Amino acid sequence: MDTKPEPNQDPLRDLLRECRARPPLAANFQQAVWCRIECAEASAAAMPSSTNWLERCIETLLLPRFALAALALMLVVGGFTGLAAGTGHAREQAQARYLSAVAPNTIR
Amino acid sequence: MRRSLLILLAMLLAGVAVFFAGNRIAARLQMRHMAQTTDDLAWLRMEYRLSDAEMSRVRGLHQGYLVVCSNYCERIEARKRELQTALSAGANGPQTLESRLAEIGQLRAQCQVAMLQHFREVSQVMPPEQGRRYLAEMERMTLGLHEQMESRMSHDASSPHGHH
Numbered sequence: 001m002d003t004k005p006e007p008n009q010d011p012l013r014d015l016l017r018e019c020r021a022r023p024p025l026a027a028n029f030q031q032a033v034w035c036r037i038e039c040a041e042a043s044a045a046a047m048p049s050s051t052n053w054l055e056r057c058i059e060t061l062l063l064p065r066f067a068l069a070a071l072a073l074m075l076v077v078g079g080f081t082g083l084a085a086g087t088g089h090a091r092e093q094a095q096a097r098y099l100s101a102v103a104p105n106t107i108r
Numbered sequence: 109m110r111r112s113l114l115i116l117l118a119m120l121l122a123g124v125a126v127f128f129a130g131n132r133i134a135a136r137l138q139m140r141h142m143a144q145t146t147d148d149l150a151w152l153r154m155e156y157r158l159s160d161a162e163m164s165r166v167r168g169l170h171q172g173y174l175v176v177c178s179n180y181c182e183r184i185e186a187r188k189r190e191l192q193t194a195l196s197a198g199a200n201g202p203q204t205l206e207s208r209l210a211e212i213g214q215l216r217a218q219c220q221v222a223m224l225q226h227f228r229e230v231s232q233v234m235p236p237e238q239g240r241r242y243l244a245e246m247e248r249m250t251l252g253l254h255e256q257m258e259s260r261m262s263h264d265a266s267s268p269h270g271h272h
Contacts, residue, residue, distance in 0.1 A: 058112040067119055074123040078130030085131070086138025093143060094151035101148040102173065103223055103250045104181055 152230075156238040165233045173226040180219035187212045223250065 026032070060066060149170060153163055191208045227246045231239035 055112065058116050061119070062112065062115055070119070071123060071126050074127040075130040078127035079134040082131035082134030082136075083138050086135035087142065089135070090139050090142030091151065091154060093139075094145075094154060097148055098151040099249060102170070102177070102226065102246075104177070 184215045
């Protein structure tokens, strides 16, 4: 059972639609809109604010290839510093081992 | 903007986590790898970059010194046990204690002389620069401890052993 009225069946609606004021657009309306958009973009590009700059940086950094490269770099740097630290610790242990062999606590 | 900053923060945290994970794993693996050796002289090769021929000569000196050193250590331990027995038996007259402590001290001094002599011999087997560095390092490590202790005690002596 469809109770939806047909568009032409409501004369009041048609009447209201006809009565709505529609001021005429200026002749160069569309051109003016585009001009304002272009001007805004040009001024933003000419003088980037710190927020825009930061946003662009973040967007660049969040590109998958940059994010993965940064993580890989951190892993490599962490690995190298770990190797250096591990070598240092192992060297200290080896030194203590040698020292306890040649100079036991009895005589130190 | 806010969402981007949150993602960036998460990325930074992930980066720090990855850095520390890599650091710990690499350090542990390296330590495990280097701790596999059971050679007492591994440090000499590592620190002073000795060749196989130099290491062989050092090893010979080391084996010879170990016999002397263990002989002194056994004698020191025996004298210490005697001192302990004497103390337990109540023989704590100043003369007895002094003579026993003097014996132990004398043995320690002889052992230290042998040790320093061994360091000199080993340093002469090494290339000159490395030998000088080794000798200085070993003297610092074996005798420096006494100097620190004596220095501390002499400072304490100005306020009798820290008693106020």
